[in-house]
Amino acid sequence: MALQQTLRALSDPIRREILHLLKKGRMAAGDIVSHFEVTGASISRHLSVLKEADLIRDCREGKYIYYELNASVLEEILLWLAELKGAETHD
Amino acid sequence: MALQQTLRALSDPIRREILHLLKKGRMAAGDIVSHFEVTGASISRHLSVLKEADLIRDCREGKYIYYELNASVLEEILLWLAELKGAETHD
DNA sequence: TTAACATTTAACCTAATTGTTAAATGTAGT
DNA sequence: ACTACATTTAACAATTAGGTTAAATGTTAA
Numbered sequence: 001m002a003l004q005q006t007l008r009a010l011s012d013p014i015r016r017e018i019l020h021l022l023k024k025g026r027m028a029a030g031d032i033v034s035h036f037e038v039t040g041a042s043i044s045r046h047l048s049v050l051k052e053a054d055l056i057r058d059c060r061e062g063k064y065i066y067y068e069l070n071a072s073v074l075e076e077i078l079l080w081l082a083e084l085k086g087a088e089t090h091d
Numbered sequence: 092m093a094l095q096q097t098l099r100a101l102s103d104p105i106r107r108e109i110l111h112l113l114k115k116g117r118m119a120a121g122d123i124v125s126h127f128e129v130t131g132a133s134i135s136r137h138l139s140v141l142k143e144a145d146l147i148r149d150c151r152e153g154k155y156i157y158y159e160l161n162a163s164v165l166e167e168i169l170l171w172l173a174e175l176k177g178a179e180t181h182d
Numbered sequence: 183t184t185a186a187c188a189t190t191t192a193a194c195c196t197a198a199t200t201g202t203t204a205a206a207t208g209t210a211g212t
Numbered sequence: 213a214c215t216a217c218a219t220t221t222a223a224c225a226a227t228t229a230g231g232t233t234a235a236a237t238g239t240t241a242a
Contacts, residue, residue, distance in 0.1 A: 004104060011102040012230085013095060030188060042231055044190055049229095063188050063239045103200085120219060133201055135220055154209045154218050 006074075009053035014038070015046050019069060022056060026068035097165075100144035105129070106137050110146060110160060117159035 009015055018032060029047065033040045047067060050056045057070045094166060100106055120138065124131045138158060141147045148161045 001188080003107075004102075007102045007107075011095075011098045014230090016094075016098075030187095033189095037157065038230090039232065040189070041233080045230075048190085060189095060238085065189065103230095105200095123218095129200090130202065131219070132203080132221080139220085146210080151208085151219095154216095156219065 005053040006055065009049050009055055012046065012049075013052055014043075018043075018046060018050060018067075019074075020054060022067060022069040026066045028064040028066050030064070032067065096144040097146065100140050100146055102159070103137065103140075105134075106141055109134075109137060109141060109158075110165070113147060113158060113160040116157050117157045119155040123158065 010019075014036060017035070021027060021032060021035060029044065030040070033043045033046070036043060047056065049056070051058060055074065057068055058065050060066075060068050070072050101110075105127060108126070112118060112126060113124060120135065121131070122136045123138070127134060138147065138149070142149060146161055146165065147158050149156050149158050151157075
């Protein structure tokens with residue numbers, strides 16, 4: 001997977017927040033949506049960007065589609081990077 | 092400096108290539124421009140995005156403005172990150 | 183098979199990004 | 213002061229990104 005896609009995917013605050021949520025464990029799309037003010041359609045597209053960037057995986061279970069982090073390491077690196085730069089911990 | 096700005100700045104391939112160039116040492120704006128196909132005006136704006144993200148610093152010397160990396164560490168991290176993900180080394 | 187629910191996809195709108203050219207700014211040399 | 217050069221800023225066009233609502237898809241259960 002290209003670096004370009006990964007960085008582009010990470011450049012949006014909602015997508016980073018989604019990764020942050022998934023750090024705790026997998027979640028159904030609907031549960032993810034409920035953490036944000038935007039519509040499900042909007043989150044669904046964010047999820048597809050993250051998926052194309054290979055940062056998350058999805059797996060359908062019945063009528064739910066669960067998402068899980070594909071590279072939890074990445075979040076760790078970013079947190080470290082943020083601290084290195086003396087930035088706010090996330091966002 | 093906010094993570095948002097850093098990641099946004101890093102999400103453009105030209106800007107990443109500029110950082111890559113600056114890894115070797117400081118360069119005048121014009122020299123940077125000559126490495127790309129786009130106009131000086133366009134590169135100038137890319138430079139200002141990188142500067143706002145605090146990834147580079149500038150210092151005027153006579154009629155030249157030299158740019159230098161402000162966080163060479165960052166490039167290292169990204170290269171490592173790219174390898175971790177099994178991606179192309181840069182871009 | 184119909185109804186209800188979860189999620190995605192399509193169509194559309196607006197705002198942001200990136201590029202261009204032309205004008206403005208800053209500096210050096212004559 | 214004038215000219216030449218290096219770089220940025222302004223104004224504009226084209227593209228991309230992110231949001232919305234409405235329609236489509238997939239799944240379960242009656």
